[in-house]
Amino acid sequence: MADQTLIDHLNEILKHEWTGVAQYSQASFILEGVWREVYAEKFEGDAKESFGHARLIGDKIVALGGVPVATRNEIQQSRDLQEIFAFSLAFEAKAVEMYSKAIELAGDNKPLVVFLEDILNEEQEGVDEYTKLLRSSGSSVATTPVLKTA
Numbered sequence: 001m002a003d004q005t006l007i008d009h010l011n012e013i014l015k016h017e018w019t020g021v022a023q024y025s026q027a028s029f030i031l032e033g034v035w036r037e038v039y040a041e042k043f044e045g046d047a048k049e050s051f052g053h054a055r056l057i058g059d060k061i062v063a064l065g066g067v068p069v070a071t072r073n074e075i076q077q078s079r080d081l082q083e084i085f086a087f088s089l090a091f092e093a094k095a096v097e098m099y100s101k102a103i104e105l106a107g108d109n110k111p112l113v114v115f116l117e118d119i120l121n122e123e124q125e126g127v128d129e130y131t132k133l134l135r136s137s138g139s140s141v142a143t144t145p146v147l148k149t150a
């Protein structure tokens with residue numbers, strides 16, 4: 001049986017992924033207005049990505065001799081698109097942090113490190129994507145061009 005610290009941490013990750021399934025699904029359900037056309041499907045896709053990661057981690061926990069949790073943390077929800085982006089960025093950033101720690105705990109178990117790195121890469125893509133979405137939507141004053149009129 002693998003190190004209990006590692007299994008416990010993978011279970012924390014699993015809880016985070018289940019939170020993602022619920023949080024992104026909720027965002028896709030409640031978003032209304034014209035942007036629904038664009039983002040409802042995107043959030044549903046992110047929920048599916050979290051489910052995919054939950055499956056991988058749940059299966060791995062069992063392979064390591066542990067028992068996967070079937071619980072999640074509280075979700076953050078809003079009808080405001082900017083706020084959803086901010087919640088999503090925080091969610092993805094936390095995932096990056098959690099997978100990075102799991103890689104440390106995996107130590108010299110190379111196959112497990114590679115397995116976790118593949119997921120970490122997808123989490124970082126999520127961080128990059130939501131960072132850019134927050135920029136382009138004008139929430140970052142520093143990157144918003146100012147048009148001057150004479």
Ligand SMILES: [Fe+2]
Nearest residue numbers: 017050053095
């Ligand atoms: Fe994930």
